[in-house]
Amino acid sequence: EVQLVESGGGLVQPGGSLRLSCAGSGFTFSNYWMHWVRQAPGKGLVWVSRISSDGSATSYADSVKGRFTISRDNAKNALYLHMNSLRVEDTAVYYCARDTSNSWDTWGQGTLVTVSS
Amino acid sequence: EIVLTQSPATLSLSPGERATLSCRASQSVISYLAWYQQKPGQAPRLLIYNTSNRATGVPARFSGSGSGTDFTLTISSLEPEDFAVYYCQQRYIWPPWTFGQGTKVESK
Numbered sequence: 384e385v386q387l388v389e390s391g392g393g394l395v396q397p398g399g400s401l402r403l404s405c406a407g408s409g410f411t412f413s414n415y416w417m418h419w420v421r422q423a424p425g426k427g428l429v430w431v432s433r434i435s436s437d438g439s440a441t442s443y444a445d446s447v448k449g450r451f452t453i454s455r456d457n458a459k460n461a462l463y464l465h466m467n468s469l470r471v472e473d474t475a476v477y478y479c480a481r482d483t484s485n486s487w488d489t490w491g492q493g494t495l496v497t498v499s500s
Numbered sequence: 501e502i503v504l505t506q507s508p509a510t511l512s513l514s515p516g517e518r519a520t521l522s523c524r525a526s527q528s529v530i531s532y533l534a535w536y537q538q539k540p541g542q543a544p545r546l547l548i549y550n551t552s553n554r555a556t557g558v559p560a561r562f563s564g565s566g567s568g569t570d571f572t573l574t575i576s577s578l579e580p581e582d583f584a585v586y587y588c589q590q591r592y593i594w595p596p597w598t599f600g601q602g603t604k605v606e607s608k
Contacts, residue, residue, distance in 0.1 A: 418597070420544075428536075428544060428587055428599040442595040478543055486534055486549035487589075488556075493543055 385409040385489050387479050392494030399469050399498070405462040405479030405491055413437070413457035416482040419464050421475035422493075431477070432464065447473075469498045502526055502590050506600035512608040519575040521603045523588035528568045532592035535564055535573045538602075539584045547586075548573060575605075583607050 391403040405417070419431040432453040433442045441453050452465040462479050476493040503526040513519055523533065531551040536544040546555040548564035551571060561576040575582055588600040 427602045428538075428589075430595070430597040430599070433595065433597070444596050485553075486546055486555065488546050488549075490543040490545070 385481070387481065387489055387491035389477065389479055389491040389494040392477065392496045394497045394499065395469055396500050397469060397471055397498055400465070400467045401469065401496060403464040403466065403477055403479075403494055403496070405464075407460045407462070407481070410481070410489075412455075412460040416484075417453075417455065417462045418480045418482055418487065419453060419462075420478045420480055420490075421473075421496075422478070423472075423475045426475075429475075433482070434462070466496070469496075471498050474498045501596055502529060502593050502598050504588050504590060504598055504600035506586075506588060506603045508603060509601075510604045510606060512606050513578055514608045515578050515580055517578050519573075519578055519582070519605055521573040521575075521586055521605070523566075523571040523573070523600050525569045525571075525590060527593075529590040529592035531567055532590055533564075533566070533571050534589045534591070535562075536587045536589065537582075537584050538587065544587065578605070580607075 386408045388406045395401050418433045421431050434453045438455050450468045454463045476495050478493045479491045480487040481489040505524045507522045533551050535548040538544045552564045563574045565572050585602045585604045587602050
């Protein structure tokens with residue numbers, strides 16, 4: 384079964400840091416681009432970042448550029464999102480998603496990040 | 501950045517009725533448009549990709565159509581499990597990949 388499982392969310396103070404992880408299983412992780420998408424409480428879906436299959440290319444939403452870093456370890460079938468200088472407005476459920484080039488067909492269950500003092 | 505505008509914001513219907521959801525793009529996305537369903541407390545689920553292709557396991561009552569800037573998701577006869585929020589997403593011009601603001605299909 385193709386599966387993505389996020390972890391690493393939690394409560395952090397403004398200005399703090401957090402690293403999210405996404406573990407892939409049931410497929411050849413290294414063949415796929417991967418994305419992070421977030422959803423603030425009661426709001427819609429917002430794309431955050433993307434990484435190519437080999438990790439050589441990355442993209443970021445303007446709202447997180449310079450603060451967040453996406454990375455992956457294909458040997459461990461793992462995707463990461465390193466989040467620095469966190470702001471209250473970064474509070475959201477963060478999802479990882481698999482990009483098949485036709486669609487984003489698999490999503491994790493999400494991990495909640497709360498930025499609050 | 502391509503802006504996707506979904507309408508209506510809320511659709512109040514009864515089981516068995518037909519649901520028609522709209523997604524309009526600020527510029528052409530050709531056919532690179534997908535639809536997702538999201539239920540409370542759950543991750544988004546891919547329904548339709550490339551305008552009209554149903555994802556694996558998606559019932560035939562879900563169909564997508566359109567091209568360019570105007571797209572439609574149709575649910576031919578609503579089942580109780582279809583009441584949810586639906587998002588469209590474009591992957592033609594990126595970054596950023598963008599989503600519509602969502603349409604909530606609620607039980608009347």
